[in-house]
Amino acid sequence: MVLNQAYLFLIFIMNGIIIGFLFDFFRILRKSFNTSDIITYIEDVIFWILTGIILLYSIFTFNNGEIRLFMFLSVFIGVLIYMLLFSSHIIKINVKIILFMKKIISKLLNILVTPIKIIYNFIKKVFCKPVSFITINIRKISTNLYNKLYNSIKNSKKPIKNNQ
Numbered sequence: 001m002v003l004n005q006a007y008l009f010l011i012f013i014m015n016g017i018i019i020g021f022l023f024d025f026f027r028i029l030r031k032s033f034n035t036s037d038i039i040t041y042i043e044d045v046i047f048w049i050l051t052g053i054i055l056l057y058s059i060f061t062f063n064n065g066e067i068r069l070f071m072f073l074s075v076f077i078g079v080l081i082y083m084l085l086f087s088s089h090i091i092k093i094n095v096k097i098i099l100f101m102k103k104i105i106s107k108l109l110n111i112l113v114t115p116i117k118i119i120y121n122f123i124k125k126v127f128c129k130p131v132s133f134i135t136i137n138i139r140k141i142s143t144n145l146y147n148k149l150y151n152s153i154k155n156s157k158k159p160i161k162n163n164q
Helices: 002-032 037-063 069-085 087-156
Strands: none
Touching: 002 037, 002 069, 002 087, 037 069, 069 087
16 A cells, blocks of 8 residues: 555656656747747647646546545655756757757758749849839830820810900
């Protein structure tokens, strides 16, 4: 009986360590990526759902669904152990890794996008400038024609003065 209780105590300490790691996972994401408030709320909900699943799974698997006070105490001790011993190191290492990976991906994307930008600028220069030139000239010509037509209509509607 006592051995079973000690076994459960250790299992729930491990659950606390897992929950602490899960908590740090979301902290690492927040430090590595800019997240909006809505994303932060969604991450919090996901954290609590996963924490609940972990605890319920352990309670039903290892203790037949019986809840004991020492389980919550051991989960708290597990989280405390994790936060004091491992948390700061894991966060520092993972944030550095993620930021390094972001830099590499950014440089790779830049290398891949550069030829596309060059091709785009060439196409723009070859096709869009002549089209723009033609459009501008058509606009000028049509404006001149409109003004001439308008002036001729305006002049034709003037009453003729009769000198008698």
